[in-house]
Amino acid sequence: MADNQLLRIENLVLHFRTERGAVKAVDGVNFELNHNEAVVVLGESGCGKTSLAKALLRLLPRNVQAYSGKVFLNGNDVMALNDEEFRRNVRWQQMSLVPQAAMNSLNPVLRVGEQVAEPLMVHAGISKEKAMEQARKMFDLVGVPEEFLERYAFELSGGMRQRSAIAMSLVTTPDLIILDEPTSALDVLTQANIFNVLKRIKKEMETSYILITHDIATSSELANKVAVMYAGQIVEVCDAMRFFHEPLHPYSRKLMASVPRLRGDKEPDFIVGQPPSLLFLPTGCRFKDRCPLRFGKCDEEPPVVNKEGHLVKCWLYV
Numbered sequence: 001m002a003d004n005q006l007l008r009i010e011n012l013v014l015h016f017r018t019e020r021g022a023v024k025a026v027d028g029v030n031f032e033l034n035h036n037e038a039v040v041v042l043g044e045s046g047c048g049k050t051s052l053a054k055a056l057l058r059l060l061p062r063n064v065q066a067y068s069g070k071v072f073l074n075g076n077d078v079m080a081l082n083d084e085e086f087r088r089n090v091r092w093q094q095m096s097l098v099p100q101a102a103m104n105s106l107n108p109v110l111r112v113g114e115q116v117a118e119p120l121m122v123h124a125g126i127s128k129e130k131a132m133e134q135a136r137k138m139f140d141l142v143g144v145p146e147e148f149l150e151r152y153a154f155e156l157s158g159g160m161r162q163r164s165a166i167a168m169s170l171v172t173t174p175d176l177i178i179l180d181e182p183t184s185a186l187d188v189l190t191q192a193n194i195f196n197v198l199k200r201i202k203k204e205m206e207t208s209y210i211l212i213t214h215d216i217a218t219s220s221e222l223a224n225k226v227a228v229m230y231a232g233q234i235v236e237v238c239d240a241m242r243f244f245h246e247p248l249h250p251y252s253r254k255l256m257a258s259v260p261r262l263r264g265d266k267e268p269d270f271i272v273g274q275p276p277s278l279l280f281l282p283t284g285c286r287f288k289d290r291c292p293l294r295f296g297k298c299d300e301e302p303p304v305v306n307k308e309g310h311l312v313k314c315w316l317y318v
């Protein structure tokens with residue numbers, strides 16, 4: 001394990017039971033993250049990004065069919081902990097979540113400050129007074145005026161509510177924060193402000209992020225690493241600079257070509273077809289039916305090829 005390694009995920013699986021069969025939302029995910037690093041998880045809607053976040057935080061629905069793999073956090077396999085140990089020592093304490101649409105999930109009848117302080121009181125057993133003091137510091141950090149601690153969620157703008165949700169995820173000073181589309185449903189200026197807040201937090205608190213987003217352009221500002229997810233699997237992981245210059249997987253290339261650009265006259269590209277159903281996955285490469293570079297080998301399960309630290313699950317690079 002690298003000295004600086006915070007997280008290592010090995011063969012993480014989360015399948016859901018449905019009447020039609022198992023939905024393989026997370027199907028053998030591997031990746032690593034260091035302290036003070038941000039990985040951006042990219043991929044089309046429905047490829048399993050939110051399920052990956054839930055699997056990491058063990059926030060599981062009732063219809064789980066399979067949940068397995070190893071998740072090493074600071075060198076300890078947290079998958080081996082029982083639910084009580086996980087709840088007490090891992091969730092909130094070591095990793096926290098800013099869920100999708102977090103700004104709409106604040107409790108309308110509790111003052112925002114009390115909600116932000118709550119994880120400290122519940123999970124760290126800290127007195128209300130001290131927890132409120134920490135909440136005040138977090139409000140400062142995310143740029144919410146202190147007097148807003150006394151307000152209710154409906155009295156705050158969308159951007160301020162989202163900042164409050166980020167403050168809540170930070171209040172226990174976890175090493176890792178998982179942010180599930182933290183800027184969707186916000187206007188572009190507010191989106192940029194939120195990304196600046198995340199950058200500042202990363203610098204000041206040395207926090208690591210798993211950032212799930214569709215906003216490839218803005219997230220590139222924050223990302224140290226990129227992981228591309230397709231049909232329940234990670235198909236490419238590498239350093240962000242390298243990824244944005246030269247994505248390797250044919251899916252990643254198409255994804256990048258779909259981002260509109262200001263300069264040049266190249267039209268944004270789109271990817272023909274649909275991802276496969278997570279109920280009925282094809283054998284071999286899961287992208288093969290949409291891949292312009294498909295060849296005979298693609299009917300077999302592609303290996304993960306390591307090209308000088310750039311990992312790509314594709315036969316083209318074998």
Ligand SMILES: Nc1ncnc2c1ncn2[C@@H]1O[C@H](COP(=O)(O)OP(=O)(O)OP(=O)(O)O)[C@@H](O)[C@H]1O
Nearest residue numbers: 016018023025044045046047048049050051052061
């Ligand atoms: N509890 C569940 N039971 C059955 N299927 C589920 C359950 N939760 C999620 N799914 C399915 O798992 C697949 C992956 O969903 P997930 O929300 O992880 O995708 P996503 O990549 O986060 O999508 P988006 O970008 O739209 O949020 C989808 O097909 C979804 O319908």
